[in-house]
Amino acid sequence: MRRLASVGETPRRGEAGADVSRLWHITLSVAGEATPLPDVRRGLERLADDHPFLLTSRYASDHAEIRYWEEARDLHDAAALALRLWGEHRRTAQLPPWEIVGLEVIGRETYRQRVAEGYGPPPASPVGVHPF
Numbered sequence: 001m002r003r004l005a006s007v008g009e010t011p012r013r014g015e016a017g018a019d020v021s022r023l024w025h026i027t028l029s030v031a032g033e034a035t036p037l038p039d040v041r042r043g044l045e046r047l048a049d050d051h052p053f054l055l056t057s058r059y060a061s062d063h064a065e066i067r068y069w070e071e072a073r074d075l076h077d078a079a080a081l082a083l084r085l086w087g088e089h090r091r092t093a094q095l096p097p098w099e100i101v102g103l104e105v106i107g108r109e110t111y112r113q114r115v116a117e118g119y120g121p122p123p124a125s126p127v128g129v130h131p132f
Contacts, residue, residue, distance in 0.1 A: 023069050031064075041059065046095075047066070075107075
């Protein structure tokens with residue numbers, strides 16, 4: 001179980017008195033100055049290697065969208081993890097020096113309801129790193 005620096009440790013399922021972790025669907029949008037497409041792609045591929053729960057990334061020369069599932073106790077913890085993802089992996093994955101310009105965090109039930117009603121994000125398919 002990984003330790004979260006700013007929000008404590010995610011409790012284990014079934015621990016007496018512990019909150020139960022939930023799954024959250026994250027969509028993180030980043031943008032900045034234009035970067036050569038091959039560099040953006042390689043960085044996002046390295047990020048996928050560093051962050052095993054990454055579902056899909058879409059990218060252009062000046063922006064990208066990353067979608068994945070995060071396990072956390074509550075929305076605050078999930079959002080904190082998501083907001084740290086880009087910065088913490090910027091150097092190791094050699095990501096562009098872009099800033100986070102959007103974040104959506106929704107629970108699994110809300111995600112499923114949106115998809116079932118036809119107005120939510122479609123399931124991440126194909127999985128991987130793809131141009132817009």
